[in-house]
Amino acid sequence: MSGARESCAVFGIFAPERDVSRITYYGLLALQHRGQESSGIAVAIGEHIVCHKEMGLVTQVFTEDIMQMLKGQAAIGHNRYSTTGGSLKRNAQPMVFNKHFQRRRALALSHNGNLVNAVELKRLLEDGHGVAMQSTNDSALMGLLLQEHYSRGTFEDALVRVGNMARGAFSVVLLTSDAIWAMRDPYGVRPLCIGQIKKGWVAASESCAFPLIGAEYVREVAPGEVVRLDDRGVASWQLTTPPVYKACIFEYFYFARPDTLLRDREVYSMRFRMGQQLWREAPVEADIVIGVPESGRPAAEGLSAESGIPVREGLVKNRYVQRTFIEPIQSMRQEGVRMKYSPLHETLAGKRVVLVDDSIVRGSTTKEIPAMLRAAGAREVHMRVSSPPIKHPCFYGIDFGTSEELIASKVSVEEVGKLLGVDSLSYLSIDGMIAATGLPPNEFCLACFSGNYPIPLPPGDPQGKFVFEDEPRPA
Secondary structure, eight states, rough: OSSSSOOOOEEEEEOTTTTTHHHHHHHHHTTTTGOEEEEEEEEETTTTEEEHHHHEEEEHHHHHHHHHHOOEEEEEEEEEOSSOOOOOOGGGEEEEEOOTTSSOEEEEEEEEEEETHHHHHHHHHIIHHOOOOSSSSSSHHHHHHHHEEEEEEHHHHHHHHHHHHOOEEEEEEEETTEEEEEEETTTTTTTEEEEETTTTTEEETTHHHHHTTEEEEEEEOOTEEEEEEEEEEEEEEESSSOOOOEEHHHIIIIIIIIOETTTTHHHHHHHHHHHHHHHHHSSOOOOEEEEEETHHHHHHHHHHHHHHOBOOOOOOOOTTTTOGGGOOOOHHHHHHHHEEEEEHHHHHHEEEEEESSSSOOOTTTHHHHHHHHHHOSSSEEEEEEESSSOOOOSSSSOOOOOOGGOOGTTHHHHHHHHHTTTSEEOOOEEEHHHHTTTOOOOGOOOOHOOOOSOOOOOOSSSOTTTTOSSSSSOO
């Protein structure tokens, strides 16, 4: 995978008799792949909320002394990669909101996704309510709007009202003193699911967080659904905006962990079938198949099974180097490729190699890998990609905001292959990719391939990542 970055991981637990902060810690560890810039945990202690968050990985942010301070009846957590708002501590989550809540209920919020009407909502807060943002990300807007509307009615009503106002992708987990709440946008762009744990309930971006903490998967939060989890069990409401499934297809071929369930289907099996279909669409004579660790392996195994060409370990991943896509500066990503992978010379020497990856975004890091294989002795390198060419920017939570960033938007497939230095290049078709999921084709957001955006964008130039900041975007 070259250059795509997702927004965040969210996690929540209501279990008054359990060590909720430690369970949240392990939940965030399981979801670390979704964001590596900052991490945080907020805990409800009586009527108050205590939060600790810092820049860095889960294991870097939390010590045993900090965990001992975070004791309570419920908690939420967050791992962040920035999509709106820069990589700054003030944008780390969960976000805690106190106004109006001190005499009623405190609130903390964790958000995964991206709002396309953030500028409109900011103007409404400033002009209509006289409220100024302290952070520079769109997640804060939801919390500020909640506290304003909660001052006039019930929390349930405020949550539904804000959910109806927000447009874009949002999977949100919220914490109050007596419950956790989960809310998903009416299109279901980003994943969100519910699990049951001994003496409590959990919510998370992905079901892969549940086995580590001893929870059982129950179901997904439906598009446009608001869920309350507390000592009475599960209660549910629906936003008034009609739900229409438009799940982000990126979750299926890249973002979600292979052991996650999406729409009650195992991600690994879908990616395996993508590899099978990729071979049917683009066969080639070769000696071995190699998957780019880790995300390219399921499709490589599927391609190998369908072709009869043995799959081999040709690249060893240094597991103590962070994913290159998560680095916010391009020069850091490029330098990270050779730190991240080492080729196996005896496996590659004299071989015709099918190199399988899940996607190509910018292409700047991908091109380093064929060069490494050739330097290790590979005779031919044929690249196969288990997704279609990415030609259009995303405004729903993936950090490629302009077509100029995307290599496939500028040149043909043949020219991309030449730029990458491979003997041949083929992508999986849109139809083949969707067929591998076993789900209806009209239930996905395919905007990055087709340019057809299911959630209407505001007129004029779409908002960028740094829309609320004066600082320039890193090169």
